[in-house]
Amino acid sequence: MAPSFEDGKSLFNFVVRDGNGVKGMVDLGLSKVPEQYIQPPHERIVKLNTSVHELPPIDLSKLDGPDHDQVANDIANAAEVLGFFQVLNHAIPLELLESLKSSANDFFGQAPEKKAAYRKGVSPSPHVKYGTSFVPEKEKALEWKDYVSMVYTSDADALSYWPNECKDVALEYLKTSTDMVKKIVKVLIAKLGVTLEDSKLEALIGLRMVNMNYYPTCPDPDLTVGVGRHSDMGTLTVLLQDGIGGLYVKLEEDMDGGKKGEWIEITPVPGALVINIGDTLQILSNGRYKSAEHRVRTTSSQSRVSVPIFTIPKATERIGPLPEVVESDGVARYREPFGLAAAELQLGLDLDWIAPRARKPRAHTSNKFFCLLGFAFATGHDSISQPMWLGLYLRPKNQNLASAGVSTHHPQASLGLGLPRAPVSAHNVSSLAAGLPRLSVRGLHPLEAHTFRALPYSRDMSNLNKLDFTALEVSGINYLKWVQDVKLQLTAKSLRATIEESIDDEPVDEAQKATIMIFIRKHIHDALRIEYLSEKDPHTIWLTLAYRFDHQKDIYLPEAKHD
Numbered sequence: 001m002a003p004s005f006e007d008g009k010s011l012f013n014f015v016v017r018d019g020n021g022v023k024g025m026v027d028l029g030l031s032k033v034p035e036q037y038i039q040p041p042h043e044r045i046v047k048l049n050t051s052v053h054e055l056p057p058i059d060l061s062k063l064d065g066p067d068h069d070q071v072a073n074d075i076a077n078a079a080e081v082l083g084f085f086q087v088l089n090h091a092i093p094l095e096l097l098e099s100l101k102s103s104a105n106d107f108f109g110q111a112p113e114k115k116a117a118y119r120k121g122v123s124p125s126p127h128v129k130y131g132t133s134f135v136p137e138k139e140k141a142l143e144w145k146d147y148v149s150m151v152y153t154s155d156a157d158a159l160s161y162w163p164n165e166c167k168d169v170a171l172e173y174l175k176t177s178t179d180m181v182k183k184i185v186k187v188l189i190a191k192l193g194v195t196l197e198d199s200k201l202e203a204l205i206g207l208r209m210v211n212m213n214y215y216p217t218c219p220d221p222d223l224t225v226g227v228g229r230h231s232d233m234g235t236l237t238v239l240l241q242d243g244i245g246g247l248y249v250k251l252e253e254d255m256d257g258g259k260k261g262e263w264i265e266i267t268p269v270p271g272a273l274v275i276n277i278g279d280t281l282q283i284l285s286n287g288r289y290k291s292a293e294h295r296v297r298t299t300s301s302q303s304r305v306s307v308p309i310f311t312i313p314k315a316t317e318r319i320g321p322l323p324e325v326v327e328s329d330g331v332a333r334y335r336e337p338f339g340l341a342a343a344e345l346q347l348g349l350d351l352d353w354i355a356p357r358a359r360k361p362r363a364h365t366s367n368k369f370f371c372l373l374g375f376a377f378a379t380g381h382d383s384i385s386q387p388m389w390l391g392l393y394l395r396p397k398n399q400n401l402a403s404a405g406v407s408t409h410h411p412q413a414s415l416g417l418g419l420p421r422a423p424v425s426a427h428n429v430s431s432l433a434a435g436l437p438r439l440s441v442r443g444l445h446p447l448e449a450h451t452f453r454a455l456p457y458s459r460d461m462s463n464l465n466k467l468d469f470t471a472l473e474v475s476g477i478n479y480l481k482w483v484q485d486v487k488l489q490l491t492a493k494s495l496r497a498t499i500e501e502s503i504d505d506e507p508v509d510e511a512q513k514a515t516i517m518i519f520i521r522k523h524i525h526d527a528l529r530i531e532y533l534s535e536k537d538p539h540t541i542w543l544t545l546a547y548r549f550d551h552q553k554d555i556y557l558p559e560a561k562h563d
Protein backbone atom coordinates (compact mmCIF):
# COMPACT_ATOMS: atom_id res chain seq x y z
CA MET A 1 0.00 0.00 0.00
CA ALA A 2 1.45 3.36 -0.98
CA PRO A 3 1.03 5.96 1.74
CA SER A 4 -1.12 8.90 0.88
CA PHE A 5 -0.52 11.98 2.91
CA GLU A 6 -2.69 14.83 1.82
CA ASP A 7 -0.13 17.44 2.66
CA GLY A 8 3.14 18.01 4.45
CA LYS A 9 1.33 18.51 7.73
CA SER A 10 -0.33 15.11 7.73
CA LEU A 11 2.96 13.41 6.98
CA PHE A 12 4.64 15.37 9.78
CA ASN A 13 1.85 14.45 12.18
CA PHE A 14 2.08 10.79 11.26
CA VAL A 15 5.86 10.55 11.54
CA VAL A 16 6.69 13.01 14.30
CA ARG A 17 3.64 13.85 16.37
CA ASP A 18 2.10 10.39 16.45
CA GLY A 19 5.46 8.69 16.82
CA ASN A 20 5.33 6.39 13.80
CA GLY A 21 8.79 7.54 12.87
CA VAL A 22 10.47 7.17 9.51
CA LYS A 23 10.14 3.43 10.00
CA GLY A 24 6.35 3.71 10.25
CA MET A 25 6.31 5.68 7.02
CA VAL A 26 8.60 3.25 5.20
CA ASP A 27 6.56 0.29 6.45
CA LEU A 28 3.54 1.69 4.63
CA GLY A 29 5.43 1.09 1.39
CA LEU A 30 7.20 4.00 -0.15
CA SER A 31 8.41 4.34 -3.73
CA LYS A 32 9.86 7.80 -3.52
CA VAL A 33 11.32 10.14 -0.96
CA PRO A 34 8.76 12.61 0.44
CA GLU A 35 9.63 16.22 -0.17
CA GLN A 36 10.27 16.91 3.52
CA TYR A 37 13.23 14.54 3.43
CA ILE A 38 14.94 15.84 0.33
CA GLN A 39 18.17 17.55 1.33
CA PRO A 40 19.46 20.63 -0.46
CA PRO A 41 22.14 19.53 -2.96
CA HIS A 42 25.07 20.71 -0.82
CA GLU A 43 23.98 18.51 2.08
CA ARG A 44 23.54 15.31 0.07
CA ILE A 45 26.11 12.58 0.38
CA VAL A 46 27.31 11.78 -3.09
CA LYS A 47 29.04 8.46 -2.89
CA LEU A 48 31.37 9.16 -5.78
CA ASN A 49 32.90 12.05 -3.84
CA THR A 50 33.75 9.96 -0.83
CA SER A 51 36.57 7.54 -0.11
CA VAL A 52 37.25 4.68 2.23
CA HIS A 53 39.10 4.95 5.52
CA GLU A 54 42.20 2.77 5.44
CA LEU A 55 43.61 3.32 8.93
CA PRO A 56 43.89 -0.03 10.72
CA PRO A 57 41.97 -0.43 13.99
CA ILE A 58 43.95 0.09 17.19
CA ASP A 59 44.48 -2.90 19.50
CA LEU A 60 43.55 -1.42 22.87
CA SER A 61 44.74 -4.43 24.87
CA LYS A 62 48.28 -3.40 24.00
CA LEU A 63 47.92 -0.33 26.17
CA ASP A 64 48.51 -2.61 29.11
CA GLY A 65 51.70 -4.16 27.74
CA PRO A 66 55.17 -3.27 26.46
CA ASP A 67 53.70 -1.58 23.38
CA HIS A 68 51.90 1.02 25.48
CA ASP A 69 53.81 4.00 24.10
CA GLN A 70 53.35 2.98 20.50
CA VAL A 71 49.61 2.50 20.96
CA ALA A 72 49.32 5.79 22.86
CA ASN A 73 51.03 7.50 19.92
CA ASP A 74 48.65 5.86 17.46
CA ILE A 75 45.65 7.04 19.47
CA ALA A 76 46.91 10.62 19.77
CA ASN A 77 47.86 10.69 16.12
CA ALA A 78 44.42 9.53 15.02
CA ALA A 79 42.80 12.09 17.33
CA GLU A 80 44.94 14.85 15.84
CA VAL A 81 44.52 13.97 12.23
CA LEU A 82 41.05 12.53 11.79
CA GLY A 83 39.37 12.73 15.18
CA PHE A 84 38.01 9.22 14.57
CA PHE A 85 39.54 5.78 15.02
CA GLN A 86 38.39 2.22 15.57
CA VAL A 87 39.43 -0.01 18.44
CA LEU A 88 39.62 -3.78 18.87
CA ASN A 89 40.22 -5.82 22.03
CA HIS A 90 38.39 -3.14 23.95
CA ALA A 91 37.22 -5.55 26.69
CA ILE A 92 33.57 -5.14 25.83
CA PRO A 93 32.28 -8.65 25.13
CA LEU A 94 31.52 -9.29 21.48
CA GLU A 95 28.29 -11.06 22.44
CA LEU A 96 27.19 -7.89 24.15
CA LEU A 97 27.80 -5.93 20.94
CA GLU A 98 25.72 -8.44 19.02
CA SER A 99 22.94 -8.24 21.63
CA LEU A 100 22.96 -4.46 21.40
CA LYS A 101 22.36 -4.54 17.66
CA SER A 102 19.57 -7.07 17.99
CA SER A 103 18.00 -5.15 20.90
CA ALA A 104 18.03 -2.00 18.81
CA ASN A 105 16.28 -3.90 16.05
CA ASP A 106 13.83 -5.32 18.62
CA PHE A 107 13.01 -1.90 19.99
CA PHE A 108 12.38 -0.31 16.60
CA GLY A 109 10.64 -3.42 15.32
CA GLN A 110 7.83 -2.95 17.83
CA ALA A 111 4.41 -1.58 17.00
CA PRO A 112 4.53 2.24 16.70
CA GLU A 113 2.37 2.81 19.78
CA LYS A 114 4.87 0.93 21.94
CA LYS A 115 7.70 3.23 20.87
CA ALA A 116 5.48 6.27 20.95
CA ALA A 117 5.09 5.75 24.70
CA TYR A 118 8.59 7.27 25.03
CA ARG A 119 7.88 10.36 22.97
CA LYS A 120 8.72 13.77 24.34
CA GLY A 121 6.06 14.88 26.75
CA VAL A 122 4.65 11.42 27.43
CA SER A 123 7.76 9.41 28.27
CA PRO A 124 7.61 8.10 31.86
CA SER A 125 11.08 9.51 32.46
CA PRO A 126 12.80 12.70 31.36
CA HIS A 127 15.88 10.56 30.77
CA VAL A 128 14.34 8.44 28.05
CA LYS A 129 13.19 9.78 24.75
CA TYR A 130 12.10 8.25 21.47
CA GLY A 131 12.00 10.49 18.46
CA THR A 132 12.91 11.03 14.86
CA SER A 133 15.31 13.33 13.00
CA PHE A 134 17.15 15.88 15.17
CA VAL A 135 14.80 18.78 15.78
CA PRO A 136 11.98 17.97 13.36
CA GLU A 137 9.96 21.04 14.32
CA LYS A 138 12.77 23.25 13.13
CA GLU A 139 14.53 21.45 10.33
CA LYS A 140 13.99 22.37 6.73
CA ALA A 141 14.84 18.84 5.61
CA LEU A 142 14.32 15.95 8.01
CA GLU A 143 16.83 13.23 8.78
CA TRP A 144 16.00 9.67 7.74
CA LYS A 145 16.42 8.33 11.25
CA ASP A 146 14.51 7.26 14.34
CA TYR A 147 16.21 7.02 17.72
CA VAL A 148 15.78 6.34 21.39
CA SER A 149 18.07 8.05 23.87
CA MET A 150 18.72 7.02 27.44
CA VAL A 151 20.51 9.32 29.86
CA TYR A 152 22.23 7.52 32.72
CA THR A 153 21.61 8.83 36.21
CA SER A 154 21.63 5.61 38.27
CA ASP A 155 21.23 1.87 37.80
CA ALA A 156 17.87 1.98 39.52
CA ASP A 157 16.60 4.72 37.24
CA ALA A 158 17.86 2.90 34.15
CA LEU A 159 16.31 -0.39 35.17
CA SER A 160 13.00 1.26 36.03
CA TYR A 161 12.59 3.51 33.05
CA TRP A 162 14.73 2.49 30.08
CA PRO A 163 12.73 0.39 27.58
CA ASN A 164 12.59 -3.31 28.43
CA GLU A 165 13.77 -4.32 24.96
CA CYS A 166 17.16 -2.72 25.51
CA LYS A 167 17.70 -1.63 29.11
CA ASP A 168 19.86 -4.53 30.29
CA VAL A 169 22.23 -4.52 27.36
CA ALA A 170 22.38 -0.73 27.10
CA LEU A 171 23.27 -0.46 30.79
CA GLU A 172 25.87 -3.20 30.50
CA TYR A 173 27.36 -1.49 27.44
CA LEU A 174 27.54 1.84 29.26
CA LYS A 175 29.20 0.28 32.29
CA THR A 176 31.68 -1.94 30.50
CA SER A 177 32.76 0.84 28.18
CA THR A 178 33.46 3.36 30.92
CA ASP A 179 36.90 1.95 31.74
CA MET A 180 37.82 2.05 28.09
CA VAL A 181 36.69 5.65 27.75
CA LYS A 182 38.71 6.63 30.81
CA LYS A 183 41.79 4.88 29.47
CA ILE A 184 41.55 6.64 26.13
CA VAL A 185 40.90 10.08 27.61
CA LYS A 186 43.78 9.57 30.02
CA VAL A 187 46.12 8.66 27.18
CA LEU A 188 45.00 11.65 25.11
CA ILE A 189 45.44 14.09 27.98
CA ALA A 190 48.80 12.55 28.91
CA LYS A 191 49.98 13.05 25.33
CA LEU A 192 49.28 16.75 25.82
CA GLY A 193 51.78 16.69 28.66
CA VAL A 194 49.12 16.98 31.33
CA THR A 195 48.50 14.59 34.21
CA LEU A 196 44.84 14.34 35.02
CA GLU A 197 43.63 13.48 38.50
CA ASP A 198 41.09 10.69 38.59
CA SER A 199 38.41 12.99 39.96
CA LYS A 200 38.91 15.37 37.04
CA LEU A 201 38.78 12.49 34.59
CA GLU A 202 35.54 11.29 36.17
CA ALA A 203 34.13 14.79 35.89
CA LEU A 204 34.97 15.06 32.21
CA ILE A 205 32.85 12.04 31.42
CA GLY A 206 30.40 12.51 34.26
CA LEU A 207 27.26 12.65 32.12
CA ARG A 208 26.66 9.66 29.92
CA MET A 209 23.95 8.74 27.47
CA VAL A 210 23.29 5.74 25.27
CA ASN A 211 21.42 6.27 22.01
CA MET A 212 20.06 3.70 19.64
CA ASN A 213 19.73 4.94 16.08
CA TYR A 214 17.66 3.24 13.43
CA TYR A 215 18.01 4.17 9.76
CA PRO A 216 15.25 2.52 7.72
CA THR A 217 15.82 1.63 4.07
CA CYS A 218 15.40 4.60 1.80
CA PRO A 219 14.09 4.64 -1.79
CA ASP A 220 16.75 7.15 -2.84
CA PRO A 221 19.84 7.51 -0.60
CA ASP A 222 21.27 10.16 -2.91
CA LEU A 223 18.59 12.62 -1.80
CA THR A 224 18.54 12.04 1.94
CA VAL A 225 20.78 11.91 5.00
CA GLY A 226 20.54 9.53 7.94
CA VAL A 227 22.26 12.13 10.09
CA GLY A 228 23.30 15.48 8.74
CA ARG A 229 26.80 16.82 9.28
CA HIS A 230 27.56 17.71 12.86
CA SER A 231 30.20 17.21 15.50
CA ASP A 232 29.56 15.65 18.91
CA MET A 233 29.81 18.17 21.69
CA GLY A 234 30.92 15.95 24.55
CA THR A 235 34.29 14.57 25.53
CA LEU A 236 34.50 11.23 23.73
CA THR A 237 31.90 9.23 21.79
CA VAL A 238 31.92 5.44 21.55
CA LEU A 239 29.96 4.12 18.60
CA LEU A 240 28.87 0.64 17.71
CA GLN A 241 27.78 0.32 14.10
CA ASP A 242 26.45 -2.74 12.33
CA GLY A 243 27.86 -4.07 9.07
CA ILE A 244 25.87 -1.86 6.69
CA GLY A 245 28.22 1.13 6.59
CA GLY A 246 27.47 4.73 5.73
CA LEU A 247 29.32 6.76 8.40
CA TYR A 248 31.40 9.51 6.79
CA VAL A 249 33.90 11.85 8.40
CA LYS A 250 35.22 15.07 6.98
CA LEU A 251 38.98 15.34 6.81
CA GLU A 252 40.21 18.34 8.74
CA GLU A 253 43.62 18.12 7.13
CA ASP A 254 45.43 16.17 4.43
CA MET A 255 46.34 12.63 5.36
CA ASP A 256 47.32 9.38 3.71
CA GLY A 257 44.46 8.42 1.46
CA GLY A 258 42.60 11.73 1.53
CA LYS A 259 42.69 15.47 1.15
CA LYS A 260 41.38 18.11 3.54
CA GLY A 261 37.66 18.65 3.09
CA GLU A 262 37.02 15.17 1.65
CA TRP A 263 34.52 12.85 3.30
CA ILE A 264 35.87 9.41 4.05
CA GLU A 265 33.95 6.39 5.18
CA ILE A 266 34.58 4.68 8.49
CA THR A 267 34.00 1.19 7.19
CA PRO A 268 32.55 -1.33 9.61
CA VAL A 269 35.13 -3.69 11.13
CA PRO A 270 33.64 -6.77 12.82
CA GLY A 271 33.98 -6.55 16.60
CA ALA A 272 35.37 -3.01 16.52
CA LEU A 273 34.05 0.14 18.17
CA VAL A 274 34.40 3.56 16.63
CA ILE A 275 35.79 6.27 18.92
CA ASN A 276 35.52 9.93 18.14
CA ILE A 277 36.69 13.13 19.75
CA GLY A 278 33.99 15.58 20.86
CA ASP A 279 34.09 19.37 21.01
CA THR A 280 35.02 19.31 24.69
CA LEU A 281 38.29 17.48 24.00
CA GLN A 282 38.99 19.72 21.07
CA ILE A 283 38.67 22.74 23.35
CA LEU A 284 40.62 21.15 26.25
CA SER A 285 43.44 20.28 23.87
CA ASN A 286 43.46 23.84 22.53
CA GLY A 287 42.50 22.54 19.11
CA ARG A 288 45.07 19.78 18.82
CA TYR A 289 42.51 16.98 18.82
CA LYS A 290 39.80 17.24 16.19
CA SER A 291 36.11 17.04 16.83
CA ALA A 292 35.44 16.15 13.24
CA GLU A 293 32.25 16.71 11.35
CA HIS A 294 30.53 13.50 10.42
CA ARG A 295 27.28 12.34 8.85
CA VAL A 296 25.45 9.19 7.85
CA ARG A 297 24.25 8.07 4.44
CA THR A 298 21.10 6.01 4.10
CA THR A 299 20.90 2.78 2.12
CA SER A 300 18.27 1.38 -0.16
CA SER A 301 18.94 -2.28 0.50
CA GLN A 302 18.90 -2.72 4.27
CA SER A 303 18.11 -0.78 7.40
CA ARG A 304 21.05 0.16 9.63
CA VAL A 305 21.45 0.48 13.41
CA SER A 306 24.11 2.25 15.44
CA VAL A 307 24.51 2.60 19.19
CA PRO A 308 26.56 5.59 20.36
CA ILE A 309 27.50 6.41 23.94
CA PHE A 310 28.04 10.12 24.47
CA THR A 311 30.22 11.14 27.38
CA ILE A 312 29.83 14.72 28.49
CA PRO A 313 31.49 16.78 31.22
CA LYS A 314 29.73 16.98 34.54
CA ALA A 315 27.65 20.05 35.03
CA THR A 316 30.19 21.63 37.35
CA GLU A 317 33.07 21.50 34.89
CA ARG A 318 34.47 24.62 33.35
CA ILE A 319 35.63 23.85 29.90
CA GLY A 320 38.50 25.76 28.44
CA PRO A 321 41.89 24.96 26.95
CA LEU A 322 44.10 23.26 29.56
CA PRO A 323 46.48 25.89 30.98
CA GLU A 324 49.54 23.71 30.41
CA VAL A 325 48.67 23.36 26.74
CA VAL A 326 48.00 27.07 26.35
CA GLU A 327 51.37 27.73 27.88
CA SER A 328 53.22 25.43 25.54
CA ASP A 329 51.22 26.60 22.51
CA GLY A 330 51.68 30.24 23.44
CA VAL A 331 48.06 31.03 22.60
CA ALA A 332 44.59 30.11 23.85
CA ARG A 333 42.61 29.16 20.80
CA TYR A 334 39.26 29.16 22.60
CA ARG A 335 37.79 31.57 25.00
CA GLU A 336 37.71 30.32 28.50
CA PRO A 337 35.65 29.14 30.12
CA PHE A 338 33.29 28.30 27.41
CA GLY A 339 30.19 30.43 27.57
CA LEU A 340 30.94 32.09 30.84
CA ALA A 341 30.26 35.66 29.94
CA ALA A 342 27.06 35.11 28.07
CA ALA A 343 25.60 33.91 31.33
CA GLU A 344 26.06 37.28 32.82
CA LEU A 345 23.98 38.83 30.14
CA GLN A 346 21.37 36.19 30.36
CA LEU A 347 21.00 36.70 34.04
CA GLY A 348 20.37 40.31 33.30
CA LEU A 349 22.58 41.13 36.21
CA ASP A 350 24.98 43.93 36.05
CA LEU A 351 28.16 43.37 37.89
CA ASP A 352 27.13 46.13 40.20
CA TRP A 353 24.33 43.94 41.37
CA ILE A 354 26.52 41.10 42.40
CA ALA A 355 29.50 42.96 43.66
CA PRO A 356 28.66 46.58 44.26
CA ARG A 357 31.89 47.26 46.03
CA ALA A 358 33.94 45.67 43.36
CA ARG A 359 32.89 48.19 40.81
CA LYS A 360 36.40 49.17 40.00
CA PRO A 361 37.78 47.54 38.08
CA ARG A 362 34.55 46.32 36.61
CA ALA A 363 34.06 42.67 36.04
CA HIS A 364 37.62 41.92 36.89
CA THR A 365 36.56 40.52 40.20
CA SER A 366 33.24 39.24 39.05
CA ASN A 367 34.66 36.46 37.00
CA LYS A 368 35.66 34.80 40.19
CA PHE A 369 32.06 34.58 41.22
CA PHE A 370 31.09 32.64 38.23
CA CYS A 371 30.96 28.96 38.00
CA LEU A 372 29.77 27.19 34.97
CA LEU A 373 27.21 24.76 36.18
CA GLY A 374 25.77 23.23 33.13
CA PHE A 375 27.99 22.74 30.19
CA ALA A 376 25.94 23.45 27.15
CA PHE A 377 23.23 21.70 25.32
CA ALA A 378 22.53 21.92 21.68
CA THR A 379 18.83 22.34 21.72
CA GLY A 380 17.86 22.85 18.23
CA HIS A 381 18.51 24.58 15.06
CA ASP A 382 16.52 26.29 12.45
CA SER A 383 18.23 24.99 9.37
CA ILE A 384 21.93 24.58 9.72
CA SER A 385 22.55 28.27 9.93
CA GLN A 386 20.71 28.77 13.19
CA PRO A 387 22.05 26.38 15.77
CA MET A 388 21.47 27.23 19.35
CA TRP A 389 23.44 26.43 22.44
CA LEU A 390 22.17 26.52 25.93
CA GLY A 391 24.16 26.40 29.07
CA LEU A 392 23.10 26.56 32.64
CA TYR A 393 25.13 28.70 34.93
CA LEU A 394 25.35 29.30 38.61
CA ARG A 395 26.84 32.32 40.11
CA PRO A 396 27.72 32.00 43.78
CA LYS A 397 27.94 35.16 45.80
CA ASN A 398 30.26 34.91 48.76
CA GLN A 399 30.10 31.15 48.54
CA ASN A 400 26.33 31.17 48.85
CA LEU A 401 24.65 30.32 45.66
CA ALA A 402 22.96 33.48 44.69
CA SER A 403 21.47 33.07 41.31
CA ALA A 404 21.09 30.77 38.42
CA GLY A 405 20.54 31.39 34.82
CA VAL A 406 20.39 29.95 31.43
CA SER A 407 22.61 31.18 28.76
CA THR A 408 22.71 30.72 25.11
CA HIS A 409 25.42 31.13 22.58
CA HIS A 410 23.02 32.03 19.94
CA PRO A 411 22.78 35.78 19.88
CA GLN A 412 19.26 35.98 18.56
CA ALA A 413 17.99 33.38 20.92
CA SER A 414 19.68 35.12 23.78
CA LEU A 415 17.28 37.96 23.36
CA GLY A 416 14.25 35.80 23.31
CA LEU A 417 14.59 33.31 26.11
CA GLY A 418 12.68 33.89 29.28
CA LEU A 419 15.35 33.75 31.90
CA PRO A 420 15.43 34.14 35.62
CA ARG A 421 16.28 37.74 36.24
CA ALA A 422 16.11 37.65 39.96
CA PRO A 423 18.03 35.51 42.40
CA VAL A 424 16.46 32.13 42.85
CA SER A 425 16.18 30.42 46.17
CA ALA A 426 18.82 28.09 47.49
CA HIS A 427 16.32 25.31 47.14
CA ASN A 428 15.85 25.97 43.45
CA VAL A 429 19.53 26.21 42.93
CA SER A 430 20.26 22.92 44.55
CA SER A 431 17.53 21.24 42.59
CA LEU A 432 18.99 22.71 39.44
CA ALA A 433 22.40 21.53 40.43
CA ALA A 434 21.21 18.07 41.36
CA GLY A 435 18.98 17.60 38.41
CA LEU A 436 19.55 19.56 35.26
CA PRO A 437 16.60 17.64 33.92
CA ARG A 438 14.23 19.64 36.05
CA LEU A 439 15.10 22.87 34.43
CA SER A 440 12.74 24.02 31.83
CA VAL A 441 13.31 26.84 29.43
CA ARG A 442 10.18 27.96 27.73
CA GLY A 443 8.95 24.43 28.06
CA LEU A 444 12.07 23.13 26.45
CA HIS A 445 13.81 20.59 28.56
CA PRO A 446 17.57 20.58 28.01
CA LEU A 447 17.77 16.84 28.14
CA GLU A 448 14.88 16.63 25.78
CA ALA A 449 17.33 18.00 23.34
CA HIS A 450 17.94 14.27 23.13
CA THR A 451 21.38 14.27 21.71
CA PHE A 452 24.27 16.28 22.89
CA ARG A 453 25.36 16.99 19.43
CA ALA A 454 26.99 20.15 18.44
CA LEU A 455 25.65 21.50 15.25
CA PRO A 456 27.74 23.39 12.78
CA TYR A 457 28.10 26.18 15.32
CA SER A 458 31.03 24.28 16.64
CA ARG A 459 32.57 24.57 13.23
CA ASP A 460 32.25 28.31 13.46
CA MET A 461 33.63 28.19 16.93
CA SER A 462 36.77 26.43 15.92
CA ASN A 463 37.34 28.60 12.91
CA LEU A 464 36.25 31.96 14.13
CA ASN A 465 37.97 31.74 17.43
CA LYS A 466 41.37 31.42 15.90
CA LEU A 467 42.44 34.88 16.87
CA ASP A 468 45.14 37.13 15.46
CA PHE A 469 45.81 38.42 18.96
CA THR A 470 44.24 38.17 22.42
CA ALA A 471 40.62 39.25 22.47
CA LEU A 472 39.50 42.16 24.59
CA GLU A 473 38.51 40.84 28.02
CA VAL A 474 35.10 41.62 29.40
CA SER A 475 36.81 43.47 32.25
CA GLY A 476 38.80 45.58 29.82
CA ILE A 477 41.92 44.60 31.70
CA ASN A 478 43.89 44.23 28.49
CA TYR A 479 42.27 47.22 26.79
CA LEU A 480 45.43 49.20 26.17
CA LYS A 481 47.28 46.29 24.67
CA TRP A 482 44.20 45.40 22.64
CA VAL A 483 43.96 48.91 21.20
CA GLN A 484 47.54 48.67 20.04
CA ASP A 485 46.93 45.28 18.46
CA VAL A 486 43.83 46.47 16.62
CA LYS A 487 45.57 49.58 15.36
CA LEU A 488 48.52 47.59 14.14
CA GLN A 489 46.35 45.13 12.26
CA LEU A 490 44.16 47.81 10.74
CA THR A 491 47.13 49.90 9.74
CA ALA A 492 48.52 46.91 7.94
CA LYS A 493 45.23 46.56 6.12
CA SER A 494 45.04 50.33 5.43
CA LEU A 495 41.79 50.46 7.34
CA ARG A 496 42.84 52.29 10.44
CA ALA A 497 41.22 55.62 9.61
CA THR A 498 37.73 54.17 9.68
CA ILE A 499 37.82 53.43 13.37
CA GLU A 500 39.80 56.32 14.65
CA GLU A 501 37.93 59.27 13.26
CA SER A 502 34.67 59.80 11.55
CA ILE A 503 35.15 60.30 7.89
CA ASP A 504 32.22 62.54 7.21
CA ASP A 505 33.66 64.06 4.12
CA GLU A 506 34.45 60.75 2.52
CA PRO A 507 31.81 58.39 1.23
CA VAL A 508 31.37 55.56 3.73
CA ASP A 509 32.29 52.22 2.33
CA GLU A 510 29.76 49.80 3.84
CA ALA A 511 31.79 46.77 2.88
CA GLN A 512 34.83 48.13 4.74
CA LYS A 513 32.70 48.88 7.75
CA ALA A 514 31.38 45.36 7.75
CA THR A 515 34.87 43.92 7.43
CA ILE A 516 36.06 45.92 10.43
CA MET A 517 32.99 45.04 12.46
CA ILE A 518 33.63 41.35 11.83
CA PHE A 519 37.25 41.85 12.82
CA ILE A 520 36.38 43.69 16.04
CA ARG A 521 33.65 41.26 17.03
CA LYS A 522 36.03 38.41 16.57
CA HIS A 523 38.50 40.03 18.93
CA ILE A 524 36.27 40.93 21.82
CA HIS A 525 34.94 38.77 24.60
CA ASP A 526 31.61 36.98 23.99
CA ALA A 527 29.81 39.20 26.46
CA LEU A 528 30.97 42.37 24.77
CA ARG A 529 30.15 40.93 21.40
CA ILE A 530 26.62 40.15 22.40
CA GLU A 531 26.22 43.50 24.10
CA TYR A 532 27.26 45.40 21.00
CA LEU A 533 25.60 43.09 18.55
CA SER A 534 23.32 45.72 17.10
CA GLU A 535 26.16 48.19 16.59
CA LYS A 536 27.01 48.48 12.91
CA ASP A 537 29.48 51.35 12.87
CA PRO A 538 33.06 50.50 13.84
CA HIS A 539 33.81 54.10 14.73
CA THR A 540 30.97 54.13 17.27
CA ILE A 541 31.96 50.83 18.85
CA TRP A 542 35.55 52.04 19.03
CA LEU A 543 34.47 55.16 20.91
CA THR A 544 32.11 53.21 23.15
CA LEU A 545 34.87 50.82 24.17
CA ALA A 546 37.22 53.71 24.79
CA TYR A 547 34.63 55.43 26.95
CA ARG A 548 34.05 52.23 28.86
CA PHE A 549 37.61 51.10 29.40
CA ASP A 550 39.96 53.97 28.90
CA HIS A 551 39.71 55.05 32.55
CA GLN A 552 41.59 51.90 33.42
CA LYS A 553 44.73 53.50 32.16
CA ASP A 554 45.32 54.75 35.68
CA ILE A 555 44.87 51.38 37.21
CA TYR A 556 46.67 49.25 34.69
CA LEU A 557 49.20 51.55 33.21
CA PRO A 558 52.21 49.99 34.92
CA GLU A 559 51.17 46.61 33.61
CA ALA A 560 50.36 47.96 30.18
CA LYS A 561 53.74 49.56 29.96
CA HIS A 562 55.33 46.18 30.31
CA ASP A 563 53.32 44.72 27.47
Ligand SMILES: O=C(O)CCC(=O)C(=O)O
Pocket residue numbers: 211213227232239241247294295296305306308451453
Ligand atom coordinates in the same frame (compact mmCIF):
# COMPACT_ATOMS: atom_id res chain seq x y z
O1 LIG B 1 25.03 6.32 13.22
C1 LIG B 1 26.19 6.67 13.16
O2 LIG B 1 27.06 5.99 12.63
C2 LIG B 1 26.60 7.99 13.73
C3 LIG B 1 25.57 8.64 14.58
C4 LIG B 1 26.02 9.95 15.12
O3 LIG B 1 26.95 10.56 14.64
C5 LIG B 1 25.35 10.56 16.28
O4 LIG B 1 24.31 10.05 16.70
O5 LIG B 1 25.87 11.57 16.81
Ligand SMILES: [Fe+2]
Pocket residue numbers: 230231232294453
Ligand atom coordinates in the same frame (compact mmCIF):
# COMPACT_ATOMS: atom_id res chain seq x y z
FE1 LIG C 1 27.71 12.07 15.98
